[in-house]
Amino acid sequence: GALGEVFDFIRDINRLRSDGKLSKSEKEIAMKAIERIDSVLGFSVKEEKGIDSEIEALIEQRTEAKKNKDYALADKIRNDLMDQGIILEDTPQGVKWKRKV
Numbered sequence: 425g426a427l428g429e430v431f432d433f434i435r436d437i438n439r440l441r442s443d444g445k446l447s448k449s450e451k452e453i454a455m456k457a458i459e460r461i462d463s464v465l466g467f468s469v470k471e472e473k474g475i476d477s478e479i480e481a482l483i484e485q486r487t488e489a490k491k492n493k494d495y496a497l498a499d500k501i502r503n504d505l506m507d508q509g510i511i512l513e514d515t516p517q518g519v520k521w522k523r524k525v
Contacts, residue, residue, distance in 0.1 A: 430461055442522050444515075479510055483519050486512075 437454045440446040446454070486501040502512055509524040 427465075430465070434458070442520070444517060444520055479505065479521060483512065483521060487519060 437446065437451075441451065482501050482505060486498045489495070489497040489501065505512060505521070511522050511524055513520045513522075
């Protein structure tokens with residue numbers, strides 16, 4: 425039962441993050457909670473900050489390419505990210521991304 429609650433918590437956090445409804449401070453609080461759970465259950469938490477910042481940089485390059493009407497470059501960046509398992513979604517609030525499951 426407790427393990428199910430952990431998975432529900434992680435699912436909810438991932439959903440909020442995917443919907444852009446998780447602030448940076450909330451993400452930090454969630455990570456600390458997961459680290460506390462990890463200390464008891466022995467799960468390992470991967471830090472992907474380097475990878476996430478690379479993805480964000482590519483998304484920024486794609487956004488600039490679209491502004492400059494360089495659609496070939498924008499499409500290439502989108503396709504390269506898709507090959508890496510990253511799905512982009514253009515929204516009125518900006519580009520959102522998630523990993524392919």
